[in-house]
Amino acid sequence: MHAPAAAPTGAAPPGFRAEPRAWTGEWIWSDRPALAPPGPDNPFGRHDPDRFDHRVLFRTVFRVAGPVRGARLFITADSRYTAYLNGVEVGDGPVRHGPGTLYYSVHDLAGALVEGENVLAVAARFYGHPTPWWEPTPPTFTQGGGSLVAEVEVDGSVAAASGPHWRVREGDAWERCRPMGLLNSQIPEAFDARLLDPGWTGAGFDDTGWAPATVQAAHAVTGPRGRTRPGGHPYGVLLPHPLPPPAVTRHAPVGPPLWYALPPGADPDVHTALAADAAVLEDGTPAGPDRPGGRALAVFDLGRIVSGRTRLTLDGPAGRTVTGALVEAVTPVALGSAAPFRIRTRNGRTRFTASDPSGGRYLVLSVDGPDVEVAVAVREALRPRPAGAGFECSDPFLEHLFAVALRTVDLTAQDAYLDCPTRESRAWVGDAVVHQAVDLATSPDWSLAVWNPRLLARARPDGMLPMVVAGDFARDGVPPIPDWALHWIRSVHLLYRYTGDREAVAELLGTAEGVLRWFARHARPDGLLHDVPGWVLIDWSPVQVAGCSAALNALWGRALADFAEMAAWSGDPGRALWARDAHARLAEGFEAFWDEERGAYRDTLGPAGPGRGVSEHTAAAAVCARLVPPRRRDRVRDLLLDRDAMFTRSPLADHGVDERGAYDGTPVHLREAPDWDTEARVVGAQPFFRYVVHDALAELGAADALVDLYRDWAVLLESGPSALRECWEGGSFAHGWSATPARDLVVHTLGVSPAEPGYASVRVAPRPGRLERIAGRVPTPHGFVEVAVENGRARVDSPVPVEFSHPSGRVDRFPAGERTITLHHAFPRGDQP
Incomplete structure (x- = not known):
């Protein structure tokens, strides 16, 4: 017989609320948003053209007493965020939106919450430049150049909310990057792991040297000033996004990589380095499973097209450079139009997860030296497809x-x-x-x-x-x-x-x-x-x-x-x-x-x-x-x-x-x-x-x-x-x-x-x-x-x-x-x- 009426309704996922949320959390950022003083050409507020691809790290500590029936994180940011609870990634976002609008996400914390002290950490990023999935919001005097709001709800009560007591640090481990061009407008990522303690997302990390977060009070030409919570200009009322949590799959290579020997030296520009190294793919240099000495290019085959955030584990000495991209074909043309990333390793183990998703079948890496061991995977997060049809x-x-x-x-x-x-x-x-x-x-x-x-x-x-x-x-x-x-x-x-x-x-x-x-x-x-x-x-x-x-x-x-x-x-x-x-x-x-x-x-x-x-x-x-x-x-x-x-x-x-x-x-x-x-x-x-x-x-x-x-x-x-x-x-x-x-x-x-x-x-x-x-x-x-x-x-x-x-x-x-x-x-x- 036919199934009961549990098939599609377009209904919202658990945690979805159709009505606006009454926020306890306040808009926060560092004290350096990507905003410039108003000028004669734009007296209503403007972006600072010299402050782009700006990253800010946030931390707060809260306590939970007794058993917990349910806990959720309500969060959004302009432009992007990745949230961690006690060192475990719990979600990223927000979903894409037009200028002047913003949706918040709801993430289930049940699997990472512990009784006692908990640490919520957030890595936020303001692109500055338009990307294929983001447009800048026309700014006010105080907002539109990087903003975050978040709160943790435990058993229906707010246990943590963004505000001036949160600790904040500029994300100086990342180099600011620009889009490669009009058609290839993904922003590359350049990360120096030596400049960031990997324990910053968890308990026991000393953040006393971090600054207090700056609360963003509304300040526009018109409208009430001083409002610090969502609901005012420039984003208006925040509504929950109407999509269910994604289905997450981890993809690993189907076999060992192919290696190509590279000449000494490397292009320092992350935009062009990988494409320059990819010349070995066409010049007849033999490739095989044996890793050559010196600099080398590795091609990992994931077996099929995947789409997600690339994850690398690198073991070796400090200061080595690994440049890579996920591409659909191993050709210089494909690599020249991909969204590359570059990592400089810390001593020992370096873990890296790309900030933005990309797609492809082959992960191509240029590795600076034979003393760096490499493990790769892609974390795919797509709209779920339930069984039944x-x-x-x-x-x-x-x-x-x-x-x-x-x-x-x-x-x-x-x-x-x-x-x-x-x-x-x-x-x-x-x-x-x-x-x-x-x-x-x-x-x-x-x-x-x-x-x-x-x-x-x-x-x-x-x-x-x-x-x-x-x-x-x-x-x-x-x-x-x-x-x-x-x-x-x-x-x-x-x-x-x-x-x-x-x-x-x-x-x-x-x-x-x-x-x-x-x-x-x-x-x-x-x-x-x-x-x-x-x-x-x-x-x-x-x-x-x-x-x-x-x-x-x-x-x-x-x-x-x-x-x-x-x-x-x-x-x-x-x-x-x-x-x-x-x-x-x-x-x-x-x-x-x-x-x-x-x-x-x-x-x-x-x-x-x-x-x-x-x-x-x-x-x-x-x-x-x-x-x-x-x-x-x-x-x-x-x-x-x-x-x-x-x-x-x-x-x-x-x-x-x-x-x-x-x-x-x-x-x-x-x-x-x-x-x-x-x-x-x-x-x-x-x-x-x-x-x-x-x-x-x-x-x-x-x-x-x-x-x-x-x-x-x-x-x-x-x-x-x-x-x-x-x-x-x-x-x-x-x-x-x-x-x-x-x-x-x-x-x-x-x-x-x-x-x-x-x-x-x-x-x-x-x-x-x-x-x-x-x-x-x-x-x-x-x-x-x-x-x-x-x-x-x-x-x-x-x-x-x-x-x-x-x-x-x-x-x-x-x-x-x-x-x-x-x-x-x-x-x-x-x-x-």
């Missing part, structure tokens, strides 16, 4: 692809859905629609799927979303990717369909309307968008987009239809009517793209008429936008199924880790003009846009064909067997947007999706194609839906009413419960009686 079938390839696709999404599911953990770790506004859809179809934990579209809803003043949120590319001056905002509206639509959460959808409809009205300003009397500014990406394939883009117009049409549906469901007929009217005008104008002789929609429209390009992007998006009239559906389906006509190219084949660096060669945003036979060839979609293609084929009644189309992912499994790459021809080695088959095997092949918002009823439409057997267990807010199909019969066990769609098109409706159904198949064309 799953998919299986009679094809081992598809089962393997499903598992690798889930692993790829898990790698990119951290405090947001990331593009890739190996090179960027940015929360791109458009990429996340695939990650979210996979989680909604396959994971009993929907917390990140519910949270991510809300995190991304940080519109610019003009209504458009930035290309990235809560990171460096969200800054002023970085152009948007307009179509990415339209994929975000589809993400909101998924939230509506799967959760039926009226409050969450209502919260986001205003942002969605702002996006759509931004586009509407570029619509001409023909109803079409022309000359839309920004970076119109669509996909990495060379689909033509100049002037009036059919693919962009179709994505706008899909978003208008999604918005109208959500507005009507939310009881807002005025907004729904506006969107439907815009969609109707678009549908009329979209006819100009159709070429009857070619039997396809052309990709562009100019003063002289339609352009030459034809792509499956335009065809698929037009279907999903309901822009294809019934008389053309067969021709569009035939175009999408003609895989021999499809071809793809990616500029990422020559950029990234494989061939060229990010700054070398032709910029990836430049779109090549057609040099192919546009009357016979069709530009095919890269893995990301295939989610639109597959939706279109299902809409056209060709979901059975997807079983064979999934095999296109074989090339990704060959180039990266543990995670899916970004493009068919290259790109990052772990990109969540390539994981569409995990969703589609459940939604289109097994055929399980919401028939009504919130899964008030479930649609079951199995389309196994050539598969002899398919089965799965799919999460809903009411429990799991179980479906198994074999020998022309389907067994369905559901906690909610079922709308069963047969391959013939017949629809049966059943109440909740278990039943077996004989499939009704359509007659082949021409054989109907």
Whole structure:
């Protein structure tokens, strides 16, 4: 029988409080925040450009008497913190956030708390420079340049709270570092272990030489002054982040490292040292398991792509230098774009844990001398994936692809859905629609799927979303990717369909309307968008987009239809009517793209008429936008199924880790003009846009064909067997947007999706194609839906009413419960009686 209603609800983890917390702890830092006196160019407070990558260490001692039922740490910082109780790391954070906002975390202390004296220690870091996961908050006179607030709650009472009695020390064991560049904006880490007693986080450490913490009293041009607790400017009310504790896994190398001899001497710059040493990877120097004398380069293979904080244990004399990075491929290009770290050892044992997570398969270390023993590991902390859901079938390839696709999404599911953990770790506004859809179809934990579209809803003043949120590319001056905002509206639509959460959808409809009205300003009397500014990406394939883009117009049409549906469901007929009217005008104008002789929609429209390009992007998006009239559906389906006509190219084949660096060669945003036979060839979609293609084929009644189309992912499994790459021809080695088959095997092949918002009823439409057997267990807010199909019969066990769609098109409706159904198949064309 089906599971009880313990499946996904998007509910908060233990310790989550929806209401603001009444803080006892005060904002504290050292007496040197990264703030400069106001000047004539900014009289409201400003950052000090010379104080960046600033680290501060904190300690406090508190006592606990008697047995303890529960203890929790409430904490946040701007920009980062790692917290320790009695020398044991208990958590880090905070989750990513936009400027002017901050979330606090709740960490369970039960495993590290002792009766009697306890020591809470915190290592805090203020980046100063934007990173892929952090934007600076506009500062006041006293805050916005490094802040920490924390309190320990034991059995419901505050046992320790941040304040002037905490001890503080500048983190002078770390060298201040800058980002390596605009695209590679992770900040390197340079740590001298000789300058910090490793016992500083535990009991018995003498901190009498440390200074008292400086309490930060609010001081802004307006508002009350003197407030020292959270709730005022510049961060406003602190709310608990809505994500459960991460699932932590330790990864060690699968075998001994390979060693390469290095010449004497080393580049002193942490930015370039490792890339310079990596030249030995190309010059033919023999490598092997035997460690050479002198300086050497070691390559540790972790066996698969991992994402987390690198941990090293180094045994040897003081003053040795170890430089390293976690990378997805062992090439100088990959090392040149990685986030490196450098350690100078103390005498004896040096333990190092990187402050920030990174991703990769190989840990590359340059070791200064043969007398340093090295042990390495990576502590991976990802969004948890509880057991219970799953998919299986009679094809081992598809089962393997499903598992690798889930692993790829898990790698990119951290405090947001990331593009890739190996090179960027940015929360791109458009990429996340695939990650979210996979989680909604396959994971009993929907917390990140519910949270991510809300995190991304940080519109610019003009209504458009930035290309990235809560990171460096969200800054002023970085152009948007307009179509990415339209994929975000589809993400909101998924939230509506799967959760039926009226409050969450209502919260986001205003942002969605702002996006759509931004586009509407570029619509001409023909109803079409022309000359839309920004970076119109669509996909990495060379689909033509100049002037009036059919693919962009179709994505706008899909978003208008999604918005109208959500507005009507939310009881807002005025907004729904506006969107439907815009969609109707678009549908009329979209006819100009159709070429009857070619039997396809052309990709562009100019003063002289339609352009030459034809792509499956335009065809698929037009279907999903309901822009294809019934008389053309067969021709569009035939175009999408003609895989021999499809071809793809990616500029990422020559950029990234494989061939060229990010700054070398032709910029990836430049779109090549057609040099192919546009009357016979069709530009095919890269893995990301295939989610639109597959939706279109299902809409056209060709979901059975997807079983064979999934095999296109074989090339990704060959180039990266543990995670899916970004493009068919290259790109990052772990990109969540390539994981569409995990969703589609459940939604289109097994055929399980919401028939009504919130899964008030479930649609079951199995389309196994050539598969002899398919089965799965799919999460809903009411429990799991179980479906198994074999020998022309389907067994369905559901906690909610079922709308069963047969391959013939017949629809049966059943109440909740278990039943077996004989499939009704359509007659082949021409054989109907």
